[in-house]
Amino acid sequence: MKIVQMDEFLNELQVRNSQQLDIELDRTVLSIIDDVRSIGDAALYSYTKRFDGVDLDSLIVSDDEFDEAYTIVSEAFCTSLAKAKERITSYHNEQKEQSWFVQRENGVLLGQQVTPIERVGIYVPGGKAAYPSTVLMNAIPAKIAGVGHIAMTTPPQADGKVNAHVLVAAREAGVDIVYKVGGAQAIAALAYGTESIRKVFKITGPGNSYVARAKKWVFGDVAIDMIAGPSEICVLADETANVVYVAADLLSQAEHDEQAAAICVATSDEFAQKLSVEVGKQLVALDRAEIAGKSIEAFGRIILAQTLEQAIDIVNELAPEHLQIMVQNPMEKLPYIRNAGAIFIGDYSPEALGDYMAGPNHTLPTSGTAAFSSPLGVYDFMKKSSIIHYTKEEFETIADDIIVLAESERLTGHAQSIHVRKGNVE
Amino acid sequence: MKIVQMDEFLNELQVRNSQQLDIELDRTVLSIIDDVRSIGDAALYSYTKRFDGVDLDSLIVSDDEFDEAYTIVSEAFCTSLAKAKERITSYHNEQKEQSWFVQRENGVLLGQQVTPIERVGIYVPGGKAAYPSTVLMNAIPAKIAGVGHIAMTTPPQADGKVNAHVLVAAREAGVDIVYKVGGAQAIAALAYGTESIRKVFKITGPGNSYVARAKKWVFGDVAIDMIAGPSEICVLADETANVVYVAADLLSQAEHDEQAAAICVATSDEFAQKLSVEVGKQLVALDRAEIAGKSIEAFGRIILAQTLEQAIDIVNELAPEHLQIMVQNPMEKLPYIRNAGAIFIGDYSPEALGDYMAGPNHTLPTSGTAAFSSPLGVYDFMKKSSIIHYTKEEFETIADDIIVLAESERLTGHAQSIHVRKGNVE
Known part of the structure; x- marks a missing residue:
């Protein structure tokens, strides 16, 4: 699995898929x-x-x-x-x-x-x-x-x-x-x-x-709901992360399809080296090793950040579908995460838990769209209607202001619907 | 303004604009x-x-x-x-x-x-x-x-x-x-x-x-946010509705543009006749009479329903952007409304109030899309992330079930990420 420096990766990121033309x-x-x-x-x-x-x-x-x-x-x-x-x-x-x-x-x-x-x-x-x-x-x-x-x-x-x-x-x-x-x-x-x-x-x-x-x-x-792109995982890992768990989780994502992206943002060079080796080792044992191997080759990256703060900046820029926080005191990092579909905290919250059993939805915004969209939820199957009930008394306190604004937009028919209620007409 | 029977209108409704091709x-x-x-x-x-x-x-x-x-x-x-x-x-x-x-x-x-x-x-x-x-x-x-x-x-x-x-x-x-x-x-x-x-x-x-x-x-x-179509109003009116107000409100919508639709669902034939005359009378006095006139001619309709229940069915089928309820005891009809962008209740809640001053958003789902979408709101400018934190104890109660489900989908890499945490591997 490739290890890249932060700046190198951020340049790659500029070239995101476009929904536009085919x-x-x-x-x-x-x-x-x-x-x-x-x-x-x-x-x-x-x-x-x-x-x-x-x-x-x-x-x-x-x-x-x-x-x-x-x-x-x-x-x-x-x-x-x-x-x-x-x-x-x-x-x-x-x-x-x-x-x-x-x-x-x-x-x-x-x-x-x-x-x-x-x-x-x-x-x-x-x-x-x-x-x-x-x-x-x-x-x-x-x-x-x-x-x-x-x-x-x-x-x-x-x-x-x-x-x-x-x-x-x-x-x-x-x-x-x-x-x-x-x-x-x-x-x-x-x-x-x-x-x-x-x-x-x-x-x-x-x-x-x-x-x-x-x-x-x-x-x-x-x-x-959304136009789903290839699936992706991002593991935020410091030197204390369990390298076996992280490798297994990256591969669980990579086996989905060849376009899937498995990314680890790491703060330790030594951890990055170990992880790269461990991914290679676990990969060969998978039933879907061929698919996972192509995905890791093309889109798998271990990104090295200098500090945990920098690593979190990369995560927010990436806006990953799945984010696993596998660092010391992981819960304390939660308030710094601004963009992610689902956030898995700690060693015993692997993505596969969320795919099937944890409770939250596994339909999540992909390809960076977590910067502007949400997991599928109950709110996706409901809609809202605004309710407006004004009384004559309150209407009269505000009627002239409506007329001023309607006239600023040259919508005099709008103004007229206020005038008739003020008794100004007929 | 044309007066049409309910069935006739429902047939017209089948032919809605399609977003598809141009x-x-x-x-x-x-x-x-x-x-x-x-x-x-x-x-x-x-x-x-x-x-x-x-x-x-x-x-x-x-x-x-x-x-x-x-x-x-x-x-x-x-x-x-x-x-x-x-x-x-x-x-x-x-x-x-x-x-x-x-x-x-x-x-x-x-x-x-x-x-x-x-x-x-x-x-x-x-x-x-x-x-x-x-x-x-x-x-x-x-x-x-x-x-x-x-x-x-x-x-x-x-x-x-x-x-x-x-x-x-x-x-x-x-x-x-x-x-x-x-x-x-x-x-x-x-x-x-x-x-x-x-x-x-x-x-x-x-x-x-x-x-x-x-x-x-x-x-x-x-x-x-949404792909807005032409704007529309639907007034639900019984024989007690104020014909001058209803006419002014329909025209306030019609002046927006020639594609705008002003519709009244009425339960009284006599009211419908009076309304048709009143719209004609008020129309000529408008600054934007030409636009409003074309809109009323092409898309303006007074629909006659036999009963208030039928009238409400038509409203729900129409899923109007703006709905004004101008009947006796209008608040009691609210629970029957299933599809509408904004619901204006009673004589002193005209659409123009909502356009500028009432408080709720005036960006509303048009062309029947209120059946599946909502007014613009604060929720449109926020997004959600799911949070998942499992412990080792709870993970172990459910680990085998995750493996069963992952294997039913032949995603053995997913299963593997559970196995490594159970200590089954290495």
Whole structure:
């Protein structure tokens, strides 16, 4: 694993991915979206045959398929899933926002009404991979928000079925309906509706580049959670950090995909040297050594800072998706962290704990977007309405000021709606 | 003003604007963004000359220009602006979220740290129009959130200056710097930075179609507030509503632009007839009668519902930006409203009050997007980080479950990061 000096790394950082342009990809995605909008289900069946190699009879997972899934998964899986559900639910319950009202002079009432989004759609990647944890992390906050209809869509396997672990997770998490559709066609169907698939108002969940691009295109017509880039971890380590743990955590990130970035910001040269060796040693033993190896080679970095203060500056500049603080008295560093998706504190809070079991969401802002966005949460499945109730008495104290401001913007119709209430007219 | 039956209207509603495609516009916008990214300030000067007809010496509004602005605006304007600022601040203070922590068994601590976005940019439309209220509504929540650097950008007037009312509002609201740039080039400069303009992490504020499209393109590289469509009002009125007030409020919306939609959902045929006549009568007296007239003709509707329940269903389906409830006992209808940007209750809460003075934000979700999005608020200028601190004791109670779930997803590197902490390895 490469060891680089701080300044060198900060220069590399300037070149971040841009969301902007990929003409070929956009053309394909837009033509898929157009097809789904114009011919509906027929487009979905046709793309599923073409991309997933499956001729489906129905786009909807049946009750029998759910029942079958329960016979396939192990009892241990169900037990562990139930524990994860409990911890995720307990954390997300703390996020639920309440409507509020405040009284002002002369009987004025102002407030903010918080209501669930009525229907949402969750995209879950499929094919060879299966991510039951993604199902929990998306569906549980939606359920807690009070969403009335939670649809899930995922590409079918080669046998036309959906992975059993994913189906069991969907049922346990309270998903209302599961569709066997993947890719840009699934996003288009959720955004605009087809004969089989009901239009939703918000789409969340990770996906490949077609899915990400389709989400960007439908954004505005529906809400989306975020456009996720490759996953990343940053470990802040001083000379006291456990080199075996840090290496294992970096590799757990690197095995996700070749684009994943595993970064350690270290303050000790000796630690950096040891870590580099340890990563190499653990890497060869991994099932996914090939993927992890490419990721470490291309994006893995041990960055040397002179001081812990400098190291923290680098972390804030990086705005990592996952930050592990593995230094002496780690809790005391928390107030200095300004930009990070999730912050894992101490030796026994590895990223993998957060991916499955700790409670907080594992859907986090990637590629530096933690500088301006938040983990997926209950707040993503609710929306707010402002409440304004003025009385005649209070209205009259402020009516002339509204007229002054409206006239400064030359909106005399606005001023007129105040005049008629002052009895100035007719 | 047209009176239509409920069913007829619901059919019309199916055809909503799509954010998706406008190849010509996109090509122009993307080439502007590319220019700004590659040649920076030079592109900004050149586009400002081309689109705004002004040859600028500097992109930054000077202290002298601010001083001059204060000599131009009236004392009445300053007084009314100060009152608006006070009420907007008071409401938005209630929105500020706090970080929170919860304790769990065995010394576990979980939480959510809420921090301001470090730098944001506000776009304010310019040219002939001037909107000091937009400045307040964007800058005040950012200030309350604790944003360290608030930049504002607005196209210069023909004389190379920025409207005095807008400048005074910017200074009063705590904007740190004002740039004289408009259009897609301003959005690109805020998103990617130039020699004069510092990159920000989030861009908010309304704009024309170039601005809206540029925001869609940079979204992902930076955060944006929303892609605003034409403005709309919906008045829910029974036979007791004041026909003069309702007509004035519909017209205050219609004068915004020809695409604006003014809608009344009424339960009384007689009221609908009177309202239609009253709108015609008030319309001719308006300064902006031409714009308002076109808007009323194209998008103005009085929708007749059989019952108040039906009328409320239509409102929820419409998900209007502004909803005025002007029926008997209006407060009691509030719990039935599920989708609306802002809800104005009773005879003395006209939309114009909310546009300037009531306190809540006037930046609201348009075109039915209130079904899935919220008014601009302090929460838009902050982001959250999850906090996870597990202890060895609690880690050990749950370690095996993490391994089960990681293996169900075939992520054995994740499992390995748990094994090393259990002492299973080495």
